[in-house]
Amino acid sequence: MPKSYTKFTSKTLILPQKDIDTDQIIPARFLTATTKEGFGEKAFYDWRYDEQGNHKDSVLNKPETKAKKIIVAGHNFGCGSSREHAPWALTDYGFRAVISTEIADIFKSNALKNGLLPIIVSKKTHQKLIAHEQELTIDLEAQAITCADGENIPFDVEPFAKICLLEGIDQLGYLLSKQDKIKKYEASVA
Amino acid sequence: MKPEPKSLYDKLWESHLVTPETEQSPAVFYIDLHLIHEVTSPQAFDVLRERGLQVACPDRTVGTIDHSSPTLPKNADGSIPYTNDSARSQVEKLEANCKEFGIELNGWQSENRGIVHVIGPELGHTQPGKTIVCGDSHTSTHGAFGALAFGIGTTEVGHVLATQCILQRKSKSLSITVDGNLQQGVSAKDLVLAIIQKIGIGGGTGHVIEFRGNTIEALSMDERMTVCNMAIEAGARAGMIAPDATTFEWLKNRKHAPKGEAWEQAVADWRTLKSDEGASFDKYFELNADEIKPMVTYGTNPAMGVAIDENVPNADQKALDYMGMSAGQDMIGTKIDVSFIGSCTNSRLSDLEDAAKILKGRKVASHVRMLIVPGSQVIKKQAEALGLDKIFIGAGAEWRESGCSMCIAMYGDIVGAGQVAISTSNRNFEGRQGKGARTILASPLTAAASAVSGEIADPREYLNA
Ligand code: SF4
Numbered sequence: 043m044p045k046s047y048t049k050f051t052s053k054t055l056i057l058p059q060k061d062i063d064t065d066q067i068i069p070a071r072f073l074t075a076t077t078k079e080g081f082g083e084k085a086f087y088d089w090r091y092d093e094q095g096n097h098k099d100s101v102l103n104k105p106e107t108k109a110k111k112i113i114v115a116g117h118n119f120g121c122g123s124s125r126e127h128a129p130w131a132l133t134d135y136g137f138r139a140v141i142s143t144e145i146a147d148i149f150k151s152n153a154l155k156n157g158l159l160p161i162i163v164s165k166k167t168h169q170k171l172i173a174h175e176q177e178l179t180i181d182l183e184a185q186a187i188t189c190a191d192g193e194n195i196p197f198d199v200e201p202f203a204k205i206c207l208l209e210g211i212d213q214l215g216y217l218l219s220k221q222d223k224i225k226k227y228e229a230s231v232a
Numbered sequence: 233m234k235p236e237p238k239s240l241y242d243k244l245w246e247s248h249l250v251t252p253e254t255e256q257s258p259a260v261f262y263i264d265l266h267l268i269h270e271v272t273s274p275q276a277f278d279v280l281r282e283r284g285l286q287v288a289c290p291d292r293t294v295g296t297i298d299h300s301s302p303t304l305p306k307n308a309d310g311s312i313p314y315t316n317d318s319a320r321s322q323v324e325k326l327e328a329n330c331k332e333f334g335i336e337l338n339g340w341q342s343e344n345r346g347i348v349h350v351i352g353p354e355l356g357h358t359q360p361g362k363t364i365v366c367g368d369s370h371t372s373t374h375g376a377f378g379a380l381a382f383g384i385g386t387t388e389v390g391h392v393l394a395t396q397c398i399l400q401r402k403s404k405s406l407s408i409t410v411d412g413n414l415q416q417g418v419s420a421k422d423l424v425l426a427i428i429q430k431i432g433i434g435g436g437t438g439h440v441i442e443f444r445g446n447t448i449e450a451l452s453m454d455e456r457m458t459v460c461n462m463a464i465e466a467g468a469r470a471g472m473i474a475p476d477a478t479t480f481e482w483l484k485n486r487k488h489a490p491k492g493e494a495w496e497q498a499v500a501d502w503r504t505l506k507s508d509e510g511a512s513f514d515k516y517f518e519l520n521a522d523e524i525k526p527m528v529t530y531g532t533n534p535a536m537g538v539a540i541d542e543n544v545p546n547a548d549q550k551a552l553d554y555m556g557m558s559a560g561q562d563m564i565g566t567k568i569d570v571s572f573i574g575s576c577t578n579s580r581l582s583d584l585e586d587a588a589k590i591l592k593g594r595k596v597a598s599h600v601r602m603l604i605v606p607g608s609q610v611i612k613k614q615a616e617a618l619g620l621d622k623i624f625i626g627a628g629a630e631w632r633e634s635g636c637s638m639c640i641a642m643y644g645d646i647v648g649a650g651q652v653a654i655s656t657s658n659r660n661f662e663g664r665q666g667k668g669a670r671t672i673l674a675s676p677l678t679a680a681a682s683a684v685s686g687e688i689a690d691p692r693e694y695l696n697a
Binding site for chain 2: 059069071144152
């Protein structure tokens, strides 16, 4: 069962490139695992490690980054594959939210099911957030980001996903509760 | 009163609603066909076991092995040449899961094995009007048949296994109309690369695309699949094409297609699957096919494309640095190390025939490694019956068993760091074909011409030569 998604405050990590795809977030060669655990070490692997597996000079290797829970990314984050390993890698690394001006559909859907909140902001807000690292408070219940300077930025979230995140409910339980309706549908089209 | 005109997407959306969406909750949406493979399913089956659930409709799920299954032939002792244990265990897990839950698997023993998006249509599982999902973003391929098909994550794979449904909100719609004639040497791959270049890698995000117009109507099913396959590369939820006589002709007599009277009935139903006159879309885009030339990419996403006779534009410097390209450089003449023909985008018989047209009587340049990987074992056999394998091997290319191969580089088939590969697959992201690998996306004709030339070459010069 997912944990409930509570309000939190964290410094941001800025990944300014646009179109960061899921092959960057978790390279395909790590997808042969058959459990969900341990992908954090492999997150952004090719950005973090060289051919020999030694650390490269990447912010993602800095100890202080480990404490950051919010990514502010360039436009169109998470494009590419449907691999849920991407949000698994990010949450296992420690991230709880990604902020961008656009987030790819399948990634967004996968993220919401794994306690990683995708937040779409306007270009103007994005400019402010991507300018420098800062401390943000994310309050899902209130649907607002609070900046260090006190500015409050509201954001949209799909209402059902919000309830599931806040209450730690998983969506399978909801679908299972609709079984009667599903049977009826099947009978009606048979 | 006349009913409101509906788009093809509207029709498929409405006919699959178990419960409609409300402000508070998404729709419970029924899935007719669920395709699974070894990479994105194991954790979903674990959830079923943990919760003591069964697969709701085992006969609506079909499995194959493709992503981490090697494309080399079996070893002399009959064993499978896995490159590592985790690939082996992933394939074995899928075999065990399908057995335990009663799901048809096109595994090592099956002559029907192949890339999931190639075999779904080939076996006739993919049909007009169906909703189709798979834990794979290129599920959009099946939209070529007038199905609503899209990729899902592993959690949703579990939802479909357990309930045959997922939770969905309706997407927006995008109409892309292409009219005119594709010129000689210009293929469906070039068409779709041109579309993505124009609308951008996020140009379809949040939308379901319907491809329309007389160019689309004139495409074969193989070509339509190539186009819909890459709808996801523009960020679209799905891509679809209304079914027509070409579709029905292609599907007739396929293993799982309806037969006899049921076939007649199905075709009658399928004929209604098109956007009504006057149906409205959220966005529109139009393109003239006459103007499209063979396309190649120069950068690190599929929208970074140019016509083959153009120069590398002054674009994203990071992408150019990764690719080892400089702005202003000619695309033609760029040296390549690898030519890969395969993947769910371009591994069908007609793609292989295109490659053979160019390779026949020619040799792959001595510094180039060329790998040709059919999309399914069925296609492999068909190609061999036509003698294409002999043309490929005679030209110096490697001819393999079916699978995803170098498209995703999950096992032995990898492009080396710094090497340049011209590839008929769908993604040129950094590291997609191997760490440090540089990918140039192109059609099978262009990939074959470039293999011969050893550098990027215009296929039109080879076709009449
Ligand atoms: S061929 Fe490539 S894109 Fe297609 S299913 Fe396999 S890995 Fe995915």
